[in-house]
Amino acid sequence: MAAKDDPIIIKKYANRRLYNTGTSTYVTLEDLAEMVKKGEEFTVQDAKTGDDITHPVLTQIIFELENKDGQNMLPIPFLRQLIAYYGDQMQMIVPSFLEQSMLAFSKEQERFREQMKGAIGKSPLDVMKMATPMKALEEQTRRNMEMFQNAMRLFTPFPPIGPAPAAAPIEPARKEAPEKSDDLQELKSQIAAMQRKLDTMS
Numbered sequence: 001m002a003a004k005d006d007p008i009i010i011k012k013y014a015n016r017r018l019y020n021t022g023t024s025t026y027v028t029l030e031d032l033a034e035m036v037k038k039g040e041e042f043t044v045q046d047a048k049t050g051d052d053i054t055h056p057v058l059t060q061i062i063f064e065l066e067n068k069d070g071q072n073m074l075p076i077p078f079l080r081q082l083i084a085y086y087g088d089q090m091q092m093i094v095p096s097f098l099e100q101s102m103l104a105f106s107k108e109q110e111r112f113r114e115q116m117k118g119a120i121g122k123s124p125l126d127v128m129k130m131a132t133p134m135k136a137l138e139e140q141t142r143r144n145m146e147m148f149q150n151a152m153r154l155f156t157p158f159p160p161i162g163p164a165p166a167a168a169p170i171e172p173a174r175k176e177a178p179e180k181s182d183d184l185q186e187l188k189s190q191i192a193a194m195q196r197k198l199d200t201m202s
Helices: 029-037 054-066 076-085 094-119 124-128 131-154 170-201
Strands: 008-012 018-020 025-027 042-046
Touching: 018 029, 029 042, 029 054, 042 054
Parallel strands: 008 042
Antiparallel strands: 008 018, 018 025
16 A cells, blocks of 8 residues: 555556546546646556656646647747757756756745735836846846856866876877867867857856
């Protein structure tokens, strides 16, 4: 028997029906979306194989929500940038960056909601003060971008520019350079392209 704090198991059958084992009822994608909003943890399993298919189901929920009138949150430039990262050498960093960005936003959202409520019915001067939380959000985004750039530098194969150590052998380095020049040039080009993307996002 599952422990109280264990995620609820949702089973997906071949006919695409979803079964909530916690309530012993069939549910829809909209029901799962409401569970997410309430903070209820669940995992989705293939009823036949037992494989964890939570990721594709959550992606499907986002797809359904994005196709509802007036509900899309993902701007086209963001979607284009996200697609461009698939197969890119930076793909492994993007999920962590997005996760940290959303965590930071979640920590600030309650304060932001309260300030939004407080501004309703007030004078234009008071509403102008709402720029403060927006600036805070922009600042958080800027810090996230810096974090992403720093993470990117960890994967940069080039050492910092500076004087070479006195004891470093010069001759072996000269021998290796011609063999790797093509690879280095390609990596430099990719990093330059990544920097342009980051500048655009900033």
